[in-house]
Amino acid sequence: xxxxxxxxxxxxxxxxxxxxxxxxxxxxxxxxxxxxxxxxxxxxxxxxxxxxxxxxxxxxxxxxxxxxxxxxxxxxxxxxxxxxxxxxxxxxxxxxxxxxxxxxxxxxxxxxxxxxxx
Numbered sequence: 032x033x034x035x036x037x038x039x040x041x042x043x044x045x046x047x048x049x050x051x052x053x054x055x056x057x058x059x060x061x062x063x064x065x066x067x068x069x070x071x072x073x074x075x076x077x078x079x080x081x082x083x084x085x086x087x088x089x090x091x092x093x094x095x096x097x098x099x100x101x102x103x104x105x106x107x108x109x110x111x112x113x114x115x116x117x118x119x120x121x122x123x124x125x126x127x128x129x130x131x132x133x134x135x136x137x138x139x140x141x142x143x144x145x146x147x148x149x
Contacts, residue, residue: 049110066091071105091120
């Protein structure tokens with residue numbers, strides 16, 4: 032995936048649902064970032080970062096892993112709330128579905144950028 036494009040990004044209704052899911056994960060886990068993904072069948076998964084002595088995953092990595100472990104074979108989109116362009120989950124998203132895109136938002140859910148397929 033490439034660096035996020037700057038400037039406002041329009042959210043589709045489906046992307047808006049991902050924002051709600053990611054913000055919910057952020058609030059439940061009381062973290063500064065979170066993410067949600069939509070798989071090729073339209074199912075959604077959310078995740079917050081996990082950090083232990085033996086495991087470190089970004090929220091996007093958690094969401095992508097949850098989807099893959101549930102049988103997802105493709106991804107349409109991801110939303111990263113307060114996320115960064117260097118999130119390692121973006122590489123996995125692109126590895127599975129090169130046409131998937133990611134939308135970055137602030138903690139209020141306002142789009143701040145986008146990367147991936149348009």
